Amino acid sequence: MSKYDYDLFVIGAGSGGVRSARLAAQLGKKVAVAEESRPGGTCVVRGCVPKKYLVYGAEFGASIEAAQKYGWSVDNVSFDWASLKNAVQTEVSRLSGIYENILDKNGATLFSERAEFVDAHTVRLTTSGREVTAKTILIAVGGRPWMPEIKGIEHAIMSDDAFLLDQLPERCLIIGGGYIASEFAGIFAGMGVKTIQAYRGDALLRGFDPEVRELVGKHQEIIGIDVKYYISPTEIKKSSGGLIVSFDDGSKIGTDMVMMATGRHPHTIGLGLENAGVKVDRAGAIIVDEYSRSSAKNIYAVGDVTNRVNLTPVAIREGAAFVETVFKDNPTAYDHSNIASAVFTRPPVGVVGLSEPEAREKFGDKIKVYTTGFRPMKNILSGKEQRCFMKLITQGRKETVIGIHLVGDDTPEIIQALGIAVKAGLTKADFDATCAVHPTLAEEIVTL
Numbered sequence: 001m002s003k004y005d006y007d008l009f010v011i012g013a014g015s016g017g018v019r020s021a022r023l024a025a026q027l028g029k030k031v032a033v034a035e036e037s038r039p040g041g042t043c044v045v046r047g048c049v050p051k052k053y054l055v056y057g058a059e060f061g062a063s064i065e066a067a068q069k070y071g072w073s074v075d076n077v078s079f080d081w082a083s084l085k086n087a088v089q090t091e092v093s094r095l096s097g098i099y100e101n102i103l104d105k106n107g108a109t110l111f112s113e114r115a116e117f118v119d120a121h122t123v124r125l126t127t128s129g130r131e132v133t134a135k136t137i138l139i140a141v142g143g144r145p146w147m148p149e150i151k152g153i154e155h156a157i158m159s160d161d162a163f164l165l166d167q168l169p170e171r172c173l174i175i176g177g178g179y180i181a182s183e184f185a186g187i188f189a190g191m192g193v194k195t196i197q198a199y200r201g202d203a204l205l206r207g208f209d210p211e212v213r214e215l216v217g218k219h220q221e222i223i224g225i226d227v228k229y230y231i232s233p234t235e236i237k238k239s240s241g242g243l244i245v246s247f248d249d250g251s252k253i254g255t256d257m258v259m260m261a262t263g264r265h266p267h268t269i270g271l272g273l274e275n276a277g278v279k280v281d282r283a284g285a286i287i288v289d290e291y292s293r294s295s296a297k298n299i300y301a302v303g304d305v306t307n308r309v310n311l312t313p314v315a316i317r318e319g320a321a322f323v324e325t326v327f328k329d330n331p332t333a334y335d336h337s338n339i340a341s342a343v344f345t346r347p348p349v350g351v352v353g354l355s356e357p358e359a360r361e362k363f364g365d366k367i368k369v370y371t372t373g374f375r376p377m378k379n380i381l382s383g384k385e386q387r388c389f390m391k392l393i394t395q396g397r398k399e400t401v402i403g404i405h406l407v408g409d410d411t412p413e414i415i416q417a418l419g420i421a422v423k424a425g426l427t428k429a430d431f432d433a434t435c436a437v438h439p440t441l442a443e444e445i446v447t448l
C-alpha cells in the first residue's frame, strides 16, 4: 500500500489540470484535484469560451447591417446586454459542470477549496484545514490578470469583471494593445459602446507579423474604435461625470469604464512553493524542464503557470505529456514549435510559425515572402471595408513553409488546417500542387 493518500494531487481544475487528472485516473491512479473557483479554469469560466460568445454577439450588429445590402429588411433592431450575459453565464455553468463530471466519472476526487504546499508531498486545503499527501503533485493553477499600480487603479476593471457587468457603459477605455485589449475593444465597439483603446506602443499585437499588426490597427478604427498610440495611463480619478484617466503625455480621457488589459501573470503567490522547494522565475512562473518537471523532483507544472505558450490547447498537450512521462513510463516532451493560434478581433487573425522579422533573423536571405491582400467577396456586396490579408513565408531551396499569417473572416478555422501543413514541414510546391476550393478566402493560400 502507498504511504501517500493519492498517487496524484492536481492543484487547479482548468484545462491542463483536468486533462491530466482524467488521464491519470483512467490508468487506475488514485487522483484528487483542488479548485478554489469553479472547475473549467480561465478558458471556460472567464476566458476563451465566454469571450468567443461575446465576439459572436458583437458581430451580429455588423451582420444585421450587412444583411440589408443582401436584400433583408431589418427594422427595430436593438441589443440587450443582460440577455447575452445571462445566456453566456448559463453556458459557462453547464460547461463547468461537465468538467466536474469528467473528474467524478473517472473516479478523481474534487476538493472545492484552495490548496497550498506544506512540503513537497503535502498540501493543506485552506477552507477545511485538512492536510493531504500525494506521491506526485501537479501545479496547474494558471494565471491571473495583472494591473499596474497607478493611482486610482481600484476604479478599473479587468477581463474577469467584463463578463459580469450589470450594464454596458456608454463609453469605455481599454488599456493595452495585446490579445485581450484588442478582442474586448472589438466586443464593446460592436455592442455600441464608444470605445477607446490606448496602447503605449506604435502598433497593436506586439510579437505578431508587422503587416498583421498594421491591418488589425486599421480594422479596429473601421469598426469604430478610437485607437490611441504611445500613451500609458498614470492616474484614474472619479469625477461627477464618470472617470478621468491621465496619461504620461499629459493628455486626459473621460470615460465611464476603464478596463486594464495589461497582461496576465502566473498565479503562484501564496501557494507555499518555498515549502516544497519549487523554484519560480522573476515573473513568478514555475521553472520546469522539457517534461514539465519543477525543481522539486515529484512536482510538475503545466499551462499558464509555467508561462511557456499561454494557450488552452497547449496546457492540455502538456498535461497529456506529463501523464505519459510520469504514469506510463514514456518520457514525453511536448514540442512547442509551430503552434497555430488566433486572435478574435473583428475580423480575426490566424497565425502559425515565424513572423517575417523572426524568419529573417533566423534564416537571413534564404527566406521568400508571398503576400496578398484583397477585399473579401462577402464585404464587396455589403460595403464592409475590412480587408483580408495573407502572408506565406518559406525557407531554403526547397521552400519549406515556416510561417503563415492571415487576417480575415474565418481565418482561425483556416489556420487550424494550415497548421498541419506547417507542422508536417510541407513546401510551397506542396501548396501549389493543391487545387483551390472556389470561391473561398482560403483558396488564395494555394495560388500565391
Ligand code: NDP
Pocket (backbone or CB within 6 Å): 148, 175, 176, 177, 178, 179, 180, 181, 183, 199, 200, 201, 205, 206, 232, 233, 261, 262, 263, 264, 309, 310, 311, 341, 342, 343, 344
Ligand atoms: P498581452 O501580453 O498580450 O498584452 C498586454 C498588453 O498590455 C500589451 O499591449 C502591453 O504593452 C500592455 N502593458 C503591459 N504593461 C503595461 C503598463 N504598465 N502600462 C500600459 N500598458 C501595459 O496580455 P493579454 O492580457 O492581452 O493576454 C495574456 C495572454 O493570454 C496572451 O499572451 C495569450 O497568451 C493569452 N490569450 C490568448 C487569447 C487567444 O488565443 N485568442 C485571447 C486572450 C488571451 P507592450 O506590448 O508594450 O508590452
